[in-house]
Amino acid sequence: MVAEIGxxxxxxxxxxxxxxxxxxxYGDRTKSQRWILSAHQVLKLVFPVMTISVGSLLYLLATxxxxxxxVADVSSRSMPLYLKLTALWGGQAGSLLFWSWLLAGFSxxxxxxxxxxDRDLLPWVIVVNLVTLAFFLVLNVFYENPFTRYWxxxxxxxxxxxxxxxxxxxxxxxxxxxxxxxxxPGMIIHPPMQYLGFAGFIIPFxxxxxxxxxxxxxxRWIRLSRGWTLWAWMFLSLGLVLGARWAYDVLGWGGxxxxxxxxxxxxxxxxxxxxxxxxxxxxEKRNMFKDWSLVLIILTYLLVIYGTFITRxxxxxxxxxxxxxxxxxxxxxxxxxxxxxxxxxxxSRWKILRADHVLEQVLSREGLIIIGVVLFLxxxxxxxxxxxxxxxxxxxxxxxxxxxPPFYERVAAPIMxxxxxxxxxxxxxxxxIVSYKHLGRLLWKPFLVSLAGIALPLWGGYNxxxxxxxxxxxxxxxxxNFFEIIRRTRVRRKTEAExxxxxxxxxxxxxxxxxxxxxxxxxxxxxxxxxxxxxxFQTETQATLAEGQQLSLGSYTMTYEDLAVFDAPDARNVAxxxxxxxxxxxxxxxxxxxxxxxxxxxxxxxxxxxRSTLLxxxxxxxxxxxxxxxxxxxxxxxxxxxxxxLWVGSLVFIAGVVFATWPGKKTNxxxxx
Amino acid sequence: xxxxxxxxxxxxxxxxxxxxxTVPALAQGSxxxxxxxxxxxxxxxxxxxxxxxxDTCGTAACEQWRGIIREKLAEGWxxxxxxxxxxxxxxxxxxAEPPRRGFNxxxxxxxxxxxxxxxxxxxxxxxxxxxxxRVQETTRRSGEDRPAAEPTDEYxxxxxxxxxxxxxxxx
Numbered sequence: 001m002v003a004e005i006g007x008x009x010x011x012x013x014x015x016x017x018x019x020x021x022x023x024x025x026y027g028d029r030t031k032s033q034r035w036i037l038s039a040h041q042v043l044k045l046v047f048p049v050m051t052i053s054v055g056s057l058l059y060l061l062a063t064x065x066x067x068x069x070x071v072a073d074v075s076s077r078s079m080p081l082y083l084k085l086t087a088l089w090g091g092q093a094g095s096l097l098f099w100s101w102l103l104a105g106f107s108x109x110x111x112x113x114x115x116x117x118d119r120d121l122l123p124w125v126i127v128v129n130l131v132t133l134a135f136f137l138v139l140n141v142f143y144e145n146p147f148t149r150y151w152x153x154x155x156x157x158x159x160x161x162x163x164x165x166x167x168x169x170x171x172x173x174x175x176x177x178x179x180x181x182x183x184x185p186g187m188i189i190h191p192p193m194q195y196l197g198f199a200g201f202i203i204p205f206x207x208x209x210x211x212x213x214x215x216x217x218x219x220r221w222i223r224l225s226r227g228w229t230l231w232a233w234m235f236l237s238l239g240l241v242l243g244a245r246w247a248y249d250v251l252g253w254g255g256x257x258x259x260x261x262x263x264x265x266x267x268x269x270x271x272x273x274x275x276x277x278x279x280x281x282x283x284e285k286r287n288m289f290k291d292w293s294l295v296l297i298i299l300t301y302l303l304v305i306y307g308t309f310i311t312r313x314x315x316x317x318x319x320x321x322x323x324x325x326x327x328x329x330x331x332x333x334x335x336x337x338x339x340x341x342x343x344x345x346x347x348s349r350w351k352i353l354r355a356d357h358v359l360e361q362v363l364s365r366e367g368l369i370i371i372g373v374v375l376f377l378x379x380x381x382x383x384x385x386x387x388x389x390x391x392x393x394x395x396x397x398x399x400x401x402x403x404x405p406p407f408y409e410r411v412a413a414p415i416m417x418x419x420x421x422x423x424x425x426x427x428x429x430x431x432x433i434v435s436y437k438h439l440g441r442l443l444w445k446p447f448l449v450s451l452a453g454i455a456l457p458l459w460g461g462y463n464x465x466x467x468x469x470x471x472x473x474x475x476x477x478x479x480x481n482f483f484e485i486i487r488r489t490r491v492r493r494k495t496e497a498e499x500x501x502x503x504x505x506x507x508x509x510x511x512x513x514x515x516x517x518x519x520x521x522x523x524x525x526x527x528x529x530x531x532x533x534x535x536x537f538q539t540e541t542q543a544t545l546a547e548g549q550q551l552s553l554g555s556y557t558m559t560y561e562d563l564a565v566f567d568a569p570d571a572r573n574v575a576x577x578x579x580x581x582x583x584x585x586x587x588x589x590x591x592x593x594x595x596x597x598x599x600x601x602x603x604x605x606x607x608x609x610x611r612s613t614l615l616x617x618x619x620x621x622x623x624x625x626x627x628x629x630x631x632x633x634x635x636x637x638x639x640x641x642x643x644x645x646l647w648v649g650s651l652v653f654i655a656g657v658v659f660a661t662w663p664g665k666k667t668n669x670x671x672x673x
Numbered sequence: 674x675x676x677x678x679x680x681x682x683x684x685x686x687x688x689x690x691x692x693x694x695t696v697p698a699l700a701q702g703s704x705x706x707x708x709x710x711x712x713x714x715x716x717x718x719x720x721x722x723x724x725x726x727x728d729t730c731g732t733a734a735c736e737q738w739r740g741i742i743r744e745k746l747a748e749g750w751x752x753x754x755x756x757x758x759x760x761x762x763x764x765x766x767x768x769a770e771p772p773r774r775g776f777n778x779x780x781x782x783x784x785x786x787x788x789x790x791x792x793x794x795x796x797x798x799x800x801x802x803x804x805x806x807r808v809q810e811t812t813r814r815s816g817e818d819r820p821a822a823e824p825t826d827e828y829x830x831x832x833x834x835x836x837x838x839x840x841x842x843x844x
Binding site: 258259358361362367374390392396397400404406411540543544604623636 | 706707708711718720723724725726729731764765766767768769770771775776777779780783784787788791794795798799802803805806809
């Protein structure tokens with residue numbers, strides 16, 4: 001019964017959306033407000049109706065309805081309730097339903113904003129939102145129905161949503177359980193954040209398309225969607241960081257990012273989304289590069305769909321599993337159509353997108369931002385090609401190849417360096433024209449301070465020159481931002497005769513946008529600090545130890561104390577080692593690396609023991625052990641310098657974005673600098 | 674003569690004995706450490722666990738592969754020999770990057786071409802924009818005076834902008 005309600009709700013939403021698309025287009029063509037209003041109501045309704053469907057699936061998951069195929073696949077009796085609920089996005093069909101639901105959420109939310117001033121955009125915002133939603137709903141209704149059930153007749157077990165002729169229901173006793181790798185707090189919030197980020201970009205995209213269709217050349221669409229874009233971008237960033245954290249905590253390879261095609265698919269929309277956020281700044285202030293903003297937001301939307309496509313279609317594992325995938329071809333059709341429609345819209349309106357100003361100097365802020373945008377696009381091209389190449393190779397030569405970390409790192413490292421240089425110059429460069437003298441006057445003090453960024457790592461023994469340059473740039477960015485804040489506060493203090501504290505507060509409040517950008521950039525360079533630390537200076541060693549034996553890495557020494565193997569109540573077998581860690585003879589404490597083996601899915605998960613400080617992480621993995629005979633256990637040990645800054649920086653980063661979207665006195669962006 | 678042969682045979686067998694005894698001992702270095710095995714495993718990918726380097730993969734298959742590396746190392750194989758062995762057995766996909774030959778060159782050439790195109794576009798773009806700016810500049814110069822590019826006082830500039838925005842009417 002609940003399954004019928006759940007499926008019925010998706011089906012009704014699909015009918016709604018199809019009607020809404022028609023009504024909005026017809027209403028716009030005939031200038032009939034009644035039809036548009038009707039479509040507007042549909043947009044408001046999609047979320048509540050989809051919620052019924054998601055609620056049904058959650059109910060089925062929570063109450064162990066294993067006759068539903070999806071529930072049997074991703075859940076099991078022994079799982080705690082919160083994991084049963086998060087199994088909603090633990091498999092293909094459920095995650096697509098979850099996707100549609102979040103998309104519907106954004107669509108309905110945008111429907112409830114005040115539309116008085118922008119009536120002309122409304123019908124096309126509705127159309128773009130509903131078309132995207134309809135696409136995902138079609139997948140859920142016809143291809144990946146999360147409510148299909150097991151049945152049995154004379155011929156055996158059948159899988160179908162409705163009861164086949166003469167079949168009876170089958171109720172499996174237990175389900176397969178959630179993939180153990182997903183049973184982690186990071187995995188509980190990482191996918192929703194990622195999906196929120198993905199789905200959120202539909203809003204700026206729909207505004208951009210509506211503006212294009214309506215042949216408007218102003219930047220109204222950007223202003224209207226700015227808050228939405230920032231939220232989507234923040235969720236996407238948070239999703240990426242949480243994914244990295246989860247990998248570091250659970251995957252047990254001592255790293256946070258493996259240049260896996262799935263990771264890259266999540267990174268690509270972030271690259272274009274970030275480029276977009278920067279390009280629109282130029283459009284808002286200088287009314288230039290309108291075409292860039294549009295191309296970037298269209299690319300972001302396409303990459304969101306592409307990312308979902310490439311991770312959901314089986315294309316990654318092999319072109320052959322793609323041929324067997326039922327949803328792959330549909331995605332390809334939808335992607336192609338979107339590309340064609342966007343390209344046609346862009347080309348037919350190219351003339352009205354002429355800039356009001358021209359770029360006067362490379363070193364102006366807009367010049368620097370454009371260079372940054374191109375750097376982001378460069379990373380995008382390399383990433384896109386790296387993911388695509390193994391598929392191409394398999395198609396053309398029949399030979400599958402791996403495009404792994406070395407390929408991407410070669411591109412990413414110089415681009416990261418370039419972005420750091422831009423982050424040094426950008427806060428000081430003003431719009432339109434920069435005088436070198438002015439820039440020099442602002443730069444020399446931060447430059448002197450930044451030399452500490454060379455001295456400190458050298459003193460700490462981190463002396464590989466590309467890393468030292470990177471450290472120096474990080475210090476330079478921090479110093480520039482710090483001096484800028486002080487300088488502006490001092491000006492305010494002088495002119496208004498305020499105390500330092502009040503002046504700082506006023507300065508921050510008055511220029512919410514530019515300071516939130518500063519905070520975000522400070523967060524980014526702190527993250528860079530962590531990345532440089534672990535990428536350049538990670539060391540590792542591995543050995544098999546008997547109890548009481550020691551293993552040394554750098555100044556750390558670890559002693560294998562004990563190992564216990566036991567069954568945990570949630571159907572897993574745990575092997576947990578106790579190791580004590582000391583550094584330069586001083587005991588630092590104990591770590592408990594362990595290996596969990598999940599009986600229901602037959603999969604092991606390696607949980608490292610980590611001692612983390614701002615300077616470095618000592619990271620121990622239990623690789624193997626000999627049962628009973630106490631022959632010993634094998635440990636793999638990593639020393640990861642500075643990696644904690646990656647997480648600290650991401651918190652600063654998120655704080656900056658939240659500050660940017662914080663409702664305050666909204667200032668006209670043109671008057672900020 | 675016979676004695677001479679016997680003498681030669683004796684020397685030969687002594688040499689043979691020496692060879693049999695010493696060559697394996699020479700080839701067989703000390704037992705390879707886990708770190709030596711991992712240093713090579715890190716650069717390899719098994720066809721089953723996609724995109725997980727061999728040194729961190731926990732599956733039985735990868736464990737077995739690491740065992741093979743250990744054996745080969747013990748037999749005195751070099752890193753390149755071991756990598757070639759796996760490529761011959763399982764194809765190019767075991768390597769972290771496609772080997773630079775034939776069709777695979779595309780993997781490396783395309784990003785470089787894209788980079789060149791990006792730089793070229795930027796250079797051309799900046800040139801064009803500057804040209805346009807110069808044209809605008811001359812037309813503007815003939816009309817009004819150029820506004821000061823750099824305000825003397827940050828705060829005064831703010832005030833002016835604020836006033837301008839007010840007169841424009843805020844959104």
